[in-house]
Amino acid sequence: MTVSQIASSSLIEIAQHTRQAARELAMLSAAARNDAIEAIAQALESMMPEILTANSADCQAAEAEGISKSLYARLKLDETKLKGAIAGVRDVGRLPDPVGKLEIHRQLDRGLILKRVSCPLGVLGIIFEARPDAVMQISSLAIKSGNGVILKGGKEAIRSCDALVKAIRFGLAKSEVSPNVVQLLTTREEISALLKLDEYVDLIIPRGSNSFVRFVQENTRIPVLGHAEGICHLYVDRAAEITKAVEITIDAKTQYPAACNAIETLLIHKSIAPSFLPLVAAVLRERKVELRGDDRAREIVEMLPATESDWATEYSDLILSIKIVDCVEDAIAHINTYGSRHTDAIVTEDNNVAKLFLAQVDAAGVYHNCSTRFADGYRYGFGAEVGISTQKMPPRGPVGLEGLVTYKYQLTGDGHIVESYSGKNAKPFHHQDLPLE
Amino acid sequence: MTVSQIASSSLIEIAQHTRQAARELAMLSAAARNDAIEAIAQALESMMPEILTANSADCQAAEAEGISKSLYARLKLDETKLKGAIAGVRDVGRLPDPVGKLEIHRQLDRGLILKRVSCPLGVLGIIFEARPDAVMQISSLAIKSGNGVILKGGKEAIRSCDALVKAIRFGLAKSEVSPNVVQLLTTREEISALLKLDEYVDLIIPRGSNSFVRFVQENTRIPVLGHAEGICHLYVDRAAEITKAVEITIDAKTQYPAACNAIETLLIHKSIAPSFLPLVAAVLRERKVELRGDDRAREIVEMLPATESDWATEYSDLILSIKIVDCVEDAIAHINTYGSRHTDAIVTEDNNVAKLFLAQVDAAGVYHNCSTRFADGYRYGFGAEVGISTQKMPPRGPVGLEGLVTYKYQLTGDGHIVESYSGKNAKPFHHQDLPLE
Structure with a gap:
């Protein structure tokens, strides 16, 4: 096996665990998901010293390699910034629940009821640069929307991301949500492997340079939420x-x-x-x-x-x-x-x-x-922004939690068959809209 | 130039004309779009003899080549079937307008008003088999939703499609809608060329066998509405x-x-x-x-x-x-x-x-x-079905006219700048939802 084959086979296992954990998460109530987010916030608070130490080590290594001032500013976590990010996690907990929203409620015929209900996408793949605060924001948004998430951060932030994900999983272990819903990848090889997992990953959100976003768009069959350029x-x-x-x-x-x-x-x-x-x-x-x-x-x-x-x-x-x-x-x-x-x-x-x-x-x-x-999700009043899309199809523009859910049609009958609505003596459909409760 | 280069250069021109005509169509009122659909229905009625003659020629040629019974049944148009299809065109005219729907209406701050409004996608590329009735249905759905459409039908139906598109364009010429919004491609080479036109075509809808749909999905960067398999x-x-x-x-x-x-x-x-x-x-x-x-x-x-x-x-x-x-x-x-x-x-x-x-x-x-x-758009009460999608992202399942529109964020201010909402003396946003008129 080559290195990349090893990476991809262990990655498939990670993805399978994430998907299984995400399926269980999808069954939980909004209250249980919000409790898990609060547990994350508390764990991050209790593990602040470890997180700041890990970040200092990242910052020292980055300085030694001479990274740019702006990259350094994004990488650096101090107590104030970390507290701000934890407050941001709690803000996500307070957002309206995007899951289980009744979008269509219609009686097709007596006893045959159609519902269109919003539901989680499944597993998100998020690839971001050396911004450790993104780990906290994205993980809480994923759990809020009932999704598992596989994270890959910039290599400069590797110790910080590791400490943050440890804290997040430690928090989740005290909640009804399995820690397996949040996973961290650490090697560059895993990016290419992740982009091939269209069976296990439902949406990729790349955050980085234009050329990186374009690379992602051109190298995956998984839907990509992002924009290569803003002209x-x-x-x-x-x-x-x-x-x-x-x-x-x-x-x-x-x-x-x-x-x-x-x-x-x-x-x-x-x-x-x-x-x-x-x-x-x-x-x-x-x-x-x-x-x-x-x-x-x-x-x-x-x-x-x-x-x-x-x-x-x-x-x-x-x-x-x-x-x-x-x-x-x-x-x-x-x-x-x-x-x-x-x-x-x-x-x-x-x-x-x-x-x-x-x-x-x-x-x-x-x-x-x-x-x-x-043009920004917060300014638009979405409470959060998971990305800005320049695709023509929805979701488009600044995308909030709405971009992390899809929907299902649920049809409930009592033995209804299509044959009754076909041919010469076909019964008609009523198509009567019912209240969106 | 090779044959395929010639095909693609003339196709780009066709696509540009379609896009320009579609931009003008997008500005028209629902009444003007519905009038154009009625004009199409009338033109189809007045040109029934020509259409049926063309279809007979297609059917004879197909029989001579020994096509299957089920393909023949789809290809064959008789007066009853044609009248039914024309009635279907008028049904599309009576559907609720999918364009200009106010989805979000929000005051961000005094005098700064955000609207999210549904709008046409632009240009649709539809590739279908030897079903001449699809030409009528798809053209009327495209105009209803404010889109231009480039059609490519199965080669067995070439004479029928040509006669139908002639009638449709003849009808449009009597309306406010430019006949250029409906275009017909006639050669197989043009399919590959069409799939490359991601600058000009906003959505591809393939209707055909599983392997054909998969071929389309794997050979274009344009979003595809369709499903390869139904297991x-x-x-x-x-x-x-x-x-x-x-x-x-x-x-x-x-x-x-x-x-x-x-x-x-x-x-x-x-x-x-x-x-x-x-x-x-x-x-x-x-x-x-x-x-x-x-x-x-x-x-x-x-x-x-x-x-x-x-x-x-x-x-x-x-x-x-x-x-x-x-x-x-x-x-x-x-x-x-x-x-x-x-x-x-x-x-x-x-x-x-x-x-x-x-x-x-x-x-x-x-x-x-x-x-x-x-599982069907008509049975769900959508009035029409433009395809069934097995993608995870919306639109998903049976897709009605909703799948042919996207949205835009329109923000109107009175000299508002972001600087006022930043820094120490930042003004807050109100985010007050307004009535969806």
Whole structure:
């Protein structure tokens, strides 16, 4: 056997145990699942010293290898951050139960009752970078939604993840939920093996760089919740109020430039460009934003030239490409060509133009007179965000707990057969909707 | 250029035209879409002679090539069948509008309003066998849901499909909907090219054999709505009422054995097997069903032996495999191992056992005391069925018009920026749900 065969055979066993444990979890009441989440929070509290020690060791090793400042900041857990994450675990316990929701309740005929009921997906595979706090958040979301979870964290966080999963499983052992619902993988080889387990894993959520997410999407038959790119646009219409347009541009570009919902391209209507562009360019430059424009933009304000590849690039940095367009239709066409279907916004006081933009731009989020930075599960009021999807099919956009459940059709009869509803003397169906209790 | 390159370059143009026409369609009101559907119905009526002539030519050619009786029956259109299909087109016009449905309506903060609104997917790619009536049904469902559609029918139906699409486009030309929303492909090469158009096509619905559906699933990055297999089970529990169990078994196996929701395997609790199996076996044999059993079944009734591969086979024919199990848990384990997550049923008077079965069987449909043959969009009251999905993620099970739409988040503000909700003096979000109008 090769190393990767060994990894995959032991991984199948892990996946089978997780699935079995998840089936039992799926039978538990919301109260039992919430009790398990509280048990996790308590175990994390009681094992804080071990967790912080493990994290210190990770941080020292990472420093010795010279990781970047931003990676280090994500890796580092201190008492405050850990307490915050534990409070986050308890917040998940307080979210509404996503399982067992009656979505359809219908009498097909006398005594033949159809229910569509939300239920857990089964087993989630979550691959994330060196962010130990993700372990706590994801495990509690998985249990809340009745799912098992197989975690694989970045190698820099290996000691921290191990200590956290130990604490989580220790907590679960005191609850009705089997500790087997939360599993941690530790080797890189296991990622490829995990992606092949379409028989055992129902959803993969990759959290990482664009190229990593694309790698995952292209190397698995398991459904993937995530987005490879966030190329978001702001279009400033001829009928925009200039003050709003400047404020929204600055927020959407600079409030957190590394976020996927930050804008990469600013589209400006030609008739407002002479007054708007010099103003916004001055403020953007104060904020250290590099500007790259098309020819018409560069006639108004001096800046670097934008090339074709700029329109298709997610800078994730203080860089903004700028294009002057003739009309809203051109703006829409540009967005539908180069955008990543994430979030695109228009600034205008003309409601008909806004209506056209919101209808025709093909994106999960279409915004009017506000910043693209609002695209976020917490800001939308979902209580949690498990990912942002730029797929066209639901779940789409910021996805909360809703993305971790599916549904089943339950049909209950009393000996009903289809033959009675067929042929010449076929009985009719009633299709009478009943209360959603 | 090779033939396939030519096919794909002209296909890209077709797809672009379809997408553009679909964008315009998406802006129209429900009334305008319904008027277009009525215009299609009228055009089909006025062009009945041409359609029937084309179909006769297809049927003659198919007979000359010696196609099977069942394929011929599907291919053949007579006046009655055509009129029925046209009535079906008008039925689609009367379905509730799936587009523009307000799913979430929430004030995030004063003046910052979030709406989640259902919207068309864009362009559908439908590949079907020699069933000309599918052209009418699918085109009307696509227009109802605001989508463009690229159709590819079986080669035996080429003249019929051509005449039907001509009539449909003739009807659309008299409506507000561009005829470009309905396109017909005619060559086999175009199927592979179509599957590569993930930039232009949003959903593929393959209708055909298991192996064809699997081919499609494995050869495209476009989401696929469909099921490769329907391996459905009936479990007769120790607490089953025998009369019900016999009637349901007969219906589920023989009412239409080629259907995907017919059962392939009958699981019987060991304690009811001695009384139930001889009875049901006698009736099944009257209906010409070949029985294949495990050792314990064969001790009770003489039949062919079932091998391991029987449990994993969709016969789509008058063959039934039979297994005796020790308990409901064993039945559930068998179904979760060999089933295709389509539809599985239990017969029992013990509600606790039924509850366990419905919770733990991992399938889109879990039934109690009724036939698996009810798994169907019309029977569920969806008014139409665009496919049955055995994927775990929604849409799952029989899928109606709901499967042809997605949603968008529309956020409207008045200059709102995220900076105001960040940092020390962060404003809070209200998250107040508003009426779903």
